[in-house]
Amino acid sequence: MSDSQPIVLGLDVGTQSLRAALVDLSGKTLAYGVEPIETTYPRPAWAEQQPQDWWTAAKSATRKALASSGIDPSRVAAIGLDCTACTVVACTMDGEPLRPSLLWxxxxxxxxxxxxxxxxxxxLKYVSGRVSPEWMLPKALWLKRNEPETFDRAERLVECTDWMMHRLxxxxxxxxxxxAVKWxxxxxxxxxxxxxxxxxxxxDLPAKWPQTILPLGKPAGGLCARAAEELGLKPGxxxxxxxxxxxxxxxxxxxTGDGDVALIVGSSTCHLAQTREGVFGSGAAGCCPDATVEGLYTIEAGQTATGxxxxxxxxHFAAREQAEAEAKGVNVYSILDEKAAAVPPxxxxxxVREDWQGNRSPYKNxxxxxxxVGLSLSHGPGHVFRALYEATAMGTRDILADCSRHGLSVERVFIGGGGAKSPLWLQIHADVLQKPIHxxxxxxxCALGSAMCAAVAAGxxxxxxxxxxxxxxxxxxxxxxxKNAAVYDDLFAQYVDLYHRLNDEA
Incomplete structure (x- = not known):
């Protein structure tokens, strides 16, 4: 690749970290910068982050990527951005947060x-008749009722993406x-x-929202001088x-093809499929028009907690594995995976039911x-960790089965995100779904998708x-x-039955 060829920058604001990726026009990542983001949990089922932490992480991660690559910032043709959703920020017109954000x-x-x-x-037909407590309107209503002074002072009530776009x-x-998806x-x-x-x-809420609405990947403006200086990039x-x-x-x-399903496996798992026809009535989070590509619907479902x-x-429970990993100079998850792999399907x-933070789909509970459940003195850490893997895959199977009953044809399954780094987790997904994983x-x-948006915006x-x-x-x-199909068919039946027993729906 020529040293003068344009490249693009993808900023991926995840739950646990922010990643800055410098990507060439063939989609190859040339350099990464990563910075952690802290989450606090003030009460059960509550979760908050400090918006300023996102920008601090963006500055550090972008400069790390530039420094490690040696790339001249003038080669960056455009910047793309993705963020968690719906992470709500109450702030002043100049972006000063009035409280920690309500995390997605x-x-x-x-x-x-x-x-x-x-x-x-x-x-509500676009969201299967029910609104999630994670979304904008419920969170705004909660703020108005429980923190009226904050709600009244807020000149902007927006999301992480909107706040970051304003900083950029x-x-x-x-x-x-x-x-289209959360509002x-x-x-x-x-x-x-x-x-x-x-x-x-x-x-009184719409007055707190910006008036300019842009589809994904459209040009939104140039990098302002302050942001350029802090990120180490070229103004404009x-x-x-x-x-x-x-x-x-x-x-x-x-x-992006008919029947393609994408699983984004990170702190949560999001299930997405594109379709020209709406698929309504399932327990999916929604079937949203113009959400990704104008003129198409995107079906979305998800598990609130997986990774x-x-x-x-x-x-909380892997101190021994952490010590072993440090002694061997490897990641602790490699040790946990070894123990889980030694346990049979x-x-x-x-x-396990993976509803640690509620159930987003298909039960919306x-x-x-x-x-x-099912523990005995013969079980050890490997059993529990493998069962966690299996539960997350079972949740995906439950979601896809529900969507299929309402008209979705699942042809190919793609997996991306941090979960794609574990060969064992990937194999369990393939075995549980009984589908090839691409x-x-x-x-x-996510970072590559942001880079693709930047490339499209730049023409x-x-x-x-x-x-x-x-x-x-x-x-x-x-x-x-x-060979594992029958075992996982039986486990799936137990998994579904356990939900109904735990929630008094037997």
Whole structure:
């Protein structure tokens, strides 16, 4: 590659860290910078982050990537951005936060979500009739009721993506991607659901939202001078309109064909599929028009906690494995995977429900909680850790089975995100789903998707399909082991039954 060829920068603001990826026009990552982001949990089912931490991480990660690559910042043609959703920020007009953000996984607004769902507004058809407590309207209503001074002072009530776009460009925009998926905004029905907003007493909320709405990947402006200086980039560098991390991850996996399903496996798992026809009535989070590509629907479902459960186990129960990993100079998850791989499929009778932070799909039950059952004195850490892996894969199977009953045809499954780094977790997914798993060359699909948005915004590629053809490469396919099908069919039945028993729905 020529030292003068343009490159693009993808900023991926995840739950646990921010990644800055310098990517060439063939989709190859030239350099990464990574910085951690801290989450606090003030009460059960609550989760918060400090917005300033995102920007601090962006500055450090971008400069790390530039320094390690030796790339001249003037070669960066455009910047793309993806963030968690729906992470709500209450701030002043100049972006000064008034309180910690309500992280996407925060479930405190479950009462408000039920009230909004109870309106029965026609727009709710796009979200299977129910609003999640993770979304904008419930969280805004919770703030208005429980922190009225903060709500009244807030000149902007926006998301992480909007706040970061403001830091990058100095301008306020809203992402159509976020609005269609998390804000109950539906273009086919006229846009904003103003009647529903007024019905729950939020008629003063739209005034706190920016007026400019941009589709994913459209040019949003140039990098402002202050941001350029702090990031180490050239002022005026084009910034593409950002969006939801998982949706950018879907683009980064190249899962854009009919029947393609993308699993973005990180702290949570997000399931995404594109379709020309709406798939309604399932337990999916939604079937959202114009969410990714204008003119298409994106079906979204998800598990609130997957990788975060593994991290929970590591932090609280893996001290011995951590010491062993440090002694060997390896990652602790490699030790945990070794122990889990030594356990047979089905974990010798240990069954887990992964609802540590509620159930997003297919039951939409924020009150659901995790469980580990079937333990005996013969079980050890390997059994529990493998059972956690199996539970997360079972959750995906439950979601896809539900969507399939409502018309979705699953042909190919792609996996990206941090979960794609574990060969054992990938094989368990293939065996549980009884489907091949397609893996791309670039493991950080969200960052690559952001880079693809930057390339499209800069006019390097005309659309996401062309960008995917140039920048996404399938590296290998993990085939399911047919010997494990019967074991996992039986475990799946136990897994589903356990949900109903725990939630008094037997």
């Amino acid at each position: 996984m925060d479930q405190r607004a479950h009462v408000e979500a039920n009230e909004i769902s109870a309106t029965g507004d026609p727009v 460009t100095g301008e306020w925009t809203l992402s159509l991607n976020h609005l 109950n905004y539906a273009r086919p029905d006229g846009g904003w659901p103003l009647a529903m907003i007024a019905a729950v007493g939020l008629q 560098t084009l910034v593409a309109q950002g969006g939801i991390d998982a949706y950018l991850g879907m683009l980064g996996l190249g899962a 975060s459960i593994l991290d929970w186990y590591r932090r 089905g974990s010798d009778g240990v069954v 924020p009150h659901a909680r995790g469980a580990i 893996l791309t060359r670039e493991g950080e699909s 390097i590629y005309k659309d996401f399909d062309e960008a995917a053809g140039a920048m996404v490469a399938i590296e290998r396919v993990v085939e399911p082991d047919p």
